[in-house]
Amino acid sequence: MNSNTRHVVSGLLAAIVLLGFLLPMLLYTNLKSMKIYLTTIKLIHGVDNVINETTHFLNSFDSSANLLKSHHQHSIIQDVTRAPIKKAEMPVTVMDTLNNSQIGVSKSKERPLKCDGCFSKIFKFEINNADICKTENANVKLLILITSSPQNSLARTAIRETWLKHAKMNKEKIRYIFLLGESPETEEIKKENSITKDIVLGNFKDSYSNLTLKTIMGFQWTVTHCNNTKFVMKTDDDMYVNIPGLFQVIKKNDHVLQTAVGGYCFKIGQPHRDRKSKWYASLRSYPQKTYPGFCSGTGYVTSLNVVTQIVKISKHVPFFHLEDVYISLCIQQLGLRLYPLEGFMEQHNSDPCLYKDEKLITAHKVPLRWMRHIWQTPCLKGDQKTRLINISSNSLAQRFFETKIKSQ
Numbered sequence: 001m002n003s004n005t006r007h008v009v010s011g012l013l014a015a016i017v018l019l020g021f022l023l024p025m026l027l028y029t030n031l032k033s034m035k036i037y038l039t040t041i042k043l044i045h046g047v048d049n050v051i052n053e054t055t056h057f058l059n060s061f062d063s064s065a066n067l068l069k070s071h072h073q074h075s076i077i078q079d080v081t082r083a084p085i086k087k088a089e090m091p092v093t094v095m096d097t098l099n100n101s102q103i104g105v106s107k108s109k110e111r112p113l114k115c116d117g118c119f120s121k122i123f124k125f126e127i128n129n130a131d132i133c134k135t136e137n138a139n140v141k142l143l144i145l146i147t148s149s150p151q152n153s154l155a156r157t158a159i160r161e162t163w164l165k166h167a168k169m170n171k172e173k174i175r176y177i178f179l180l181g182e183s184p185e186t187e188e189i190k191k192e193n194s195i196t197k198d199i200v201l202g203n204f205k206d207s208y209s210n211l212t213l214k215t216i217m218g219f220q221w222t223v224t225h226c227n228n229t230k231f232v233m234k235t236d237d238d239m240y241v242n243i244p245g246l247f248q249v250i251k252k253n254d255h256v257l258q259t260a261v262g263g264y265c266f267k268i269g270q271p272h273r274d275r276k277s278k279w280y281a282s283l284r285s286y287p288q289k290t291y292p293g294f295c296s297g298t299g300y301v302t303s304l305n306v307v308t309q310i311v312k313i314s315k316h317v318p319f320f321h322l323e324d325v326y327i328s329l330c331i332q333q334l335g336l337r338l339y340p341l342e343g344f345m346e347q348h349n350s351d352p353c354l355y356k357d358e359k360l361i362t363a364h365k366v367p368l369r370w371m372r373h374i375w376q377t378p379c380l381k382g383d384q385k386t387r388l389i390n391i392s393s394n395s396l397a398q399r400f401f402e403t404k405i406k407s408q
Contacts, residue, residue, distance in 0.1 A: 110287040111318050114333060120315045123217040126182065127193050127201035133175050133226035140229040141173035142250070145218040147297075147323075148178045148237040150185035150206055153192060155237040158368040160196065162375035166243040170198060174243065175226065179218045181206030208278075211297065211323040216314055219307050231257065232307050235299040240366040240374065242343075245358040249341055250301060256339055261331060263300030264345035264362075265338040267293045269325065279322060286320065292332045297324035299344055299362035309334050353379035 133140050144167075148156055156178055167174040178199045180189060183206045193199040202217040204210055215234060222232055231250055235241055253262060269291035271281040310330045317333055320326040328338060343361035352374040354360060366374075 111285050114316050115318050117315050119317060119319050123220055124203040125200055126203055127190060127199050129177065129197050129200060130225045132170050132177060133228055140175050140226065142231045142233060143222060143226050143229040144174065144176040145232065145234045146176060146178045146237055147211060147214050148180055150180055150183040150189055152237050154368060158371050159237060162371050163241050163243055179214045181210055181214060209321045212319060212321060212326045215323045219311050223308050223311050227304065229304055231301060231303055233301040235362065238365050239299055240355060240363045240371055241299065242356060242360050245343060245361050248358050249343065249361055253341065257301065257303045258305050260337045260339040261295050261300050261302045261306060261327065262339040262341040263295040265293065265295040265340045269294055281322065291325050292328055293338050294324045294328035295338050296345055298364050306336060352377040
């Protein structure tokens with residue numbers, strides 16, 4: 001054995017001994033440091049072939065370690081996505097279920113226009129006044145569903161004491177309920193309802209993004225507990241509704257409303273993509289470029305027939321947080337139509353008697369003090385317009401209207 005062979009064998013044995021000590025350290029030692037050690041061996045012993053093979057082995061081990069680490073992280077992500085799915089199987093709100101299910105869906109997953117039973121939410125009522133529509137002699141002509149926020153007790157009181165007076169405490173041909181969700185004020189709401197008996201409270205969080213839940217809950221309640229009504233109106237607790245004018249509109253459009261939703265309607269709408277917008281809709285939640293039209297959720301009217309059909313089809317229309325758009329998506333699936341009606345969402349006016357004119361049906365964001373003023377002001381019909389009496393000019397009404405009412 002010549003000297004060169006002995007040198008190679010000695011280097012190989014030295015490398016084997018070093019690897020015997022160093023391999024157990026691979027789990028705890030930085031791999032880059034290991035490569036430095038091997039480079040040192042290369043300089044000392046000059047065994048190029050041995051070092052090349054060993055470096056190749058370490059690189060392979062490095063890749064395997066990274067792959068194992070990546071797999072471990074992926075397993076953690078899978079665990080996170082599985083947990084909400086189990087939660088969604090529990091009796092939680094539809095909004096919770098929607099949010100949870102999105103966690104486990106890839107970012108490319110977009111909201112479809114229809115589905116197979118994906119929105120099969122049967123609401124439970126924490127507060128229920130199931131007997132509101134019971135009557136001995138005649139059917140109910142109109143049921144008014146009023147979406148309300150828990151903290152708006154003053155608004156509910158003002159409405160009861162003004163334009164809802166036409167309902168005569170739910171004893172006449174008009175019946176009404178306030179629709180609410182769960183909140184920290186639930187106990188106070190229960191006390192309020194113990195006196196008024198006109199609230200329905202569902203088992204979901206009360207929030208603006210859950211207005212769709214609130215409206216569908218109201219429709220379900222209607223089909224179950226008020227299926228003797230002929231027409232249904234949906235409105236909000238910041239609205240003034242001219243009930244006599246509304247009845248005139250219903251009478252004129254009786255046949256149309258059997259297959260349509262009527263109100264302040266748009267033939268087409270465009271989603272708001274600005275995250276700062278109150279009506280923001282992400283591309284994932286609504287990938288289409290336009291809405292199929294909609295009637296403003298501030299106030300629309302339809303028939304029991306349409307409400308019943310919406311309840312049935314809503315199970316197969318994926319949840320969308322903008323309530324008026326969601327209702328229009330249901331209407332689209334049903335092949336029904338949106339029908340513009342005059343008088344809905346009219347502009348504010350300084351003459352309180354114009355709010356009692358048949359040409360005005362709904363007005364938005366009416367201050368509570370002004371709402372009471374409208375109701376208490378005596379008016380006289382004549383020459384196809386209402387005139388204010390007992391008030392010398394409109395200046396007083398103008399001051400009422402322009403004042404910012406802090407009580408709201």
